[in-house]
Amino acid sequence: MSQTIESRLEAKGIALPAAAAPAANYVPYVISGNLLYLSGQLPMENGKVGVTGLVGTEVALEDAQRAAELCAINILAQAKAALGGDLSRIVRIIKLNGFVASGAGFTDQHLVINGASNLIADILGDAGRHARAAVGMAALPMNAAVEIDAIIEIA
Template structure:
């Protein structure tokens, strides 16, 4: 088993894009002691917003699941940036919040959010099992269908303790 998050993602046949830069006046992640807070990551492909629209309107559940997976890949890219791509620094995925742009009456947010949750378990195993909220919203940045933020527990290093 590789000690690199990027290698684990590649072994799943997926591509990890470079971590996205903030779109406004915030930082992409903050480490507070052993907790790493990842700002919301939208679904991106080739550096551009992907899966634009709303579930239950212009996008199918399958497209929503794919969008959630892409947004979760953005979360992973931020973890890579914060940990120097060290899989052994991740103690566990504590929490995901998955925001889903939803048409009125759409009630399958949990199924869509599984695209992000399943990826975390594929990459981190049992340490990827997490608490989660799946929230339907009217709109998201750049018109995308899914945004994911996360809280990650890190294994402390001597740098963190000093």
């Protein structure tokens, strides 16, 4: 499946970045049995947070969806690092938890996190279909517009 994942990424013009280092006192991932738990991934792009601010007031929906896509790319990059470069070990994305820095009255968090869900499903096919949460937050670390963590079944 790794070639399939890699070829799908390539077909979309996506090059996975180096996995982000933790920004505080935590580890980027934990493997327990056949589950890979990934810490929250921010919309990092070229070494910095690519989309900042509150969605609905400072950030447009389309830009927030792009932030969610960046989070998904970083989830795949972190998974690749955790799995020794072997994305074929991914059996299924179990769950994504999406957090959206939301301005007052913004209630389309589910549409924001679709940016990540759609990308993951496009890249992984049926193995990318997952349960998820989409939650509004007052603020996120480093003023990120979106943060997403993941639980992944691995072989």
